[in-house]
Amino acid sequence: MSMGKNKSMNIKTNIIISRSSFSNSDFKEAVDLGLVCAAFDQEVNLIFVDSGITNLIKNQSAEKVDDKNQVDILKGLEFYDIDNIIIEQESLDLTRLETSHFINSVKIKTRAEINKLNQNANHLVSI
Amino acid sequence: MSQELVILVSASPVKAQVHLTTIRFIEQLIKQQVAIHSVFFYQDAVQVANRFSCPPSDEPQLIEKWQSISLDSQLELQTCVAASYRRGIIDNHQAKELSVQSDNLHPSFKITGLGQLAAAMSDPKVKLIHFK
Numbered sequence: 001m002s003m004g005k006n007k008s009m010n011i012k013t014n015i016i017i018s019r020s021s022f023s024n025s026d027f028k029e030a031v032d033l034g035l036v037c038a039a040f041d042q043e044v045n046l047i048f049v050d051s052g053i054t055n056l057i058k059n060q061s062a063e064k065v066d067d068k069n070q071v072d073i074l075k076g077l078e079f080y081d082i083d084n085i086i087i088e089q090e091s092l093d094l095t096r097l098e099t100s101h102f103i104n105s106v107k108i109k110t111r112a113e114i115n116k117l118n119q120n121a122n123h124l125v126s127i
Numbered sequence: 128m129s130q131e132l133v134i135l136v137s138a139s140p141v142k143a144q145v146h147l148t149t150i151r152f153i154e155q156l157i158k159q160q161v162a163i164h165s166v167f168f169y170q171d172a173v174q175v176a177n178r179f180s181c182p183p184s185d186e187p188q189l190i191e192k193w194q195s196i197s198l199d200s201q202l203e204l205q206t207c208v209a210a211s212y213r214r215g216i217i218d219n220h221q222a223k224e225l226s227v228q229s230d231n232l233h234p235s236f237k238i239t240g241l242g243q244l245a246a247a248m249s250d251p252k253v254k255l256i257h258f259k
Contacts, residue, residue: 010251011248011249011251013248025170025213026170029169029170029209029210032209032241033169033241033244033245036240036241036242036244036245037245037248037249039242039245040242040245040246040248040249041249042245042248042249122248122251122254122255123248123254123255124255124257125135125255125257126257126259127137127170
């Protein structure tokens with residue numbers, strides 16, 4: 001395993017998260033998979049759609065539901081070169097949420113742009 | 128470069144039809160001599176490896192079907208260690224760690240790390256097929 005900016009990134013893996021925060025272990029298990037794939041030099045995109053976008057809301061009070069702050073998990077992603085944490089524009093449009101509600105590192109992409117990313121990926125895992 | 132398939136299963140065994148579809152798919156792959164790299168169980172799918180599960184006799188006996196696939200094809204059925212322990216599926220090693228009387232992992236399955244799946248996915252000749 002290796003970490004760092006000079007790794008060869010031939011294999012692209014997209015992981016799609018569609019279910020809301022704290023409802024199950026989807027987020028943790030998706031991020032775990034992303035981290036391990038990145039450690040094996042894969043280029044990983046974490047793509048949040050539907051209710052899954054709520055996982056990325058900042059200032060969540062996880063302790064009030066006896067859970068841990070899952071957004072903290074994302075802070076370590078850049079060390080594994082996971083730069084692409086993506087929210088689907090169309091999913092965002094269905095809510096009253098705005099970009100400012102989310103952690104800083106997210107990128108907003110349209111469904112068409114995400115489809116293109118998926119077409120170019122070697123592996124697609126929908127959690 | 129000959130292609131190999133990694134089969135990823137993430138559906139709970141309660142969704143029996145997903146497992147049955149996966150098993151039928153693997154049977155066809157074997158019949159057509161398509162190379163299968165590995166079968167990896169993640170998320171709720173790991174619960175199928177619980178040797179104490181007792182589905183009603185008139186419902187699909189998934190563990191027997193997976194065992195049959197494993198024996199006939201020599202395929203290793205891998206379950207994710209973190210997903211397994213999180214759901215109470217433990218092997219002999221973890222049973223000793225926890226000082227409990229018995230493990231509950233069916234002998235057809237092997238608990239491994241996510242790294243096994245990621246390493247397989249890093250092989251350019253491997254294609255992932257996900258059943259959920």
